Amino acid sequence: MMNPSGNAMSVSLTGCHACGLVCRLEHGHHGVCPRCGTELHFRKPRSIERSTALVIAAFIFYLPANLLPITHTAALGKVQSDTIMSGVIYFISHGDWPLALVIFIASVAVPLLKLLILSYLLWTVKHRSRSRPLDRTKLYRITEAVGRWSMVDVFVVTVLVALVQLGFLANIEAGPGALYFSMVVIITMFAAMAFDPRLIWDPVEENHEREN
Amino acid sequence: MLNRVPVVPPDSCARCARCGHVLFRNPANCVEKTLALSFSALILWIVANVFPFLSFGLPGNLIETNLVSGVVSLYEQGQSILAFVVLVTSIVAPALQIAGLLYVLAPLNRGRRLPGAREVMRWLGHLRPWSMMEVFMLGILVSMVKLGGMADVVPGVALWAFCCLIVVLSWALSTLEPHVIWEQLDDATDAGAAP
Secondary structure, three states, X not given: OEOOOOOOHHHOEEEOOOOOOEEEOOOOOOEEOOXXXXXXXXXXXXXXXXXXXXXXXXXXXXXXXXXXXXEEXXXXXXXXXXXXXXXXXXXXXXXXXXXXXXXXXXXXXXXXXXXXXXXXXXXHHHOOOOOOHHXXXXXXXXXXXXXXXXXXXXXXXXXXXXXXXXXXXXXXXXXXXXXXXXXXXXXXXXXXXXXXXXXXXXXXXXXXXXHO | OOEOOOOOOOOOEEXXXXXXXXEEEOOOOHHHHHHHHHHHHHHHHHHHHHOOOEEEEEOOEEEEEOOOHHHHHHHHOOOHHHHHHHHHHHHHHHHHXXXXXXXXXXXXXXXXXXXXXXXXXXXHHHXXXXXXXXXXXXXXXXXXXXXXXXXXXXXXXXXXXXXXXXXHHHHHHHHOOHHHHHHHHHHOEEOOOOO
8 A cells, every 4th residue: 555665755746735636746846737737746835934924923813812802792871892701701600611611612722722733733843853743643633623613703793793783772893802813713724724744744754764 | 645545445435554534435426415415505505595594682672684694784893804704604605615516516417527617626625614604503502592691582494594504515525525526527528528
């Protein structure tokens, strides 16, 4: 099932990003996939730089996303501003532990963990680490799969804004935090897409080749 | 990692020898099943967007919303970027997915290929992470609980259609195996060309 070195790049082959067709590509040459027309690369171009830049941008947006209010609730003349954390605290104070946990995990923990995991992966790849490549690949797959669930709070704001328009009785408006929050989610998704998990395995293989 | 994949028997899969990720599946009747599911998804999408979604309020002051009204209210409050994000992730991306699936699969089922089918197929792969209906559903549930204390929240026809749409579309995408489609696209004749 495996070729002797295991690496497609070493035998001038690469898989198309879009359709998966295995294509021949000479080193230092440009090529396009004969089947679907996508440009071919051995590794995603400037993967580490692009991914790092996006991770930094997401970290910057993470602060206003959590500190600024995501909703302004006006009820009977009183205006109350809620951040993501105060929404979690609201559910805890009403004894709604499961929902508090869902919101906390989706909105606070997952974006932060995702950014930390991507930073860790980028750092190890940049320093050509050879430790536990399989676990690092799995970490990457998890961050890729789980990231979109962070959007849940943005959708909660959308539904609240649409429904609660009772004039003086109660009115909800979206706050600036919601925008920053959606930006965090989108930018981290792009950062995960820019990262090329094959880079995790490149130092491992160089080691094998040196041993042989 | 370069893997040599043997011919995969129907309804089984091949995994990467190194990281264990699924490389290749060969679901039985891939094209027909996905096509049928895409058609039902199209009908459900229309129902979910036309009929009332949720009703909320006190007797005499009832607000009915559609799927798009959240987007409209966000836009009216000056949050146009946020409105755009929600519009794309909850309405436009699923619609494009359904349209793309039908465009590729309906002719392919009869061994034909429409112009641009390959580009459409390529975009279907890029579109997938941006279609967030199931996340939207979780958001709806959370806000229903949140508002339950203030007044009654009544789910409308569209909400049920939306639930079914989530199941049907993700089912369609899970029976869709890109490798099989790409290979069949290679074998298909261009529509309009003499058979």
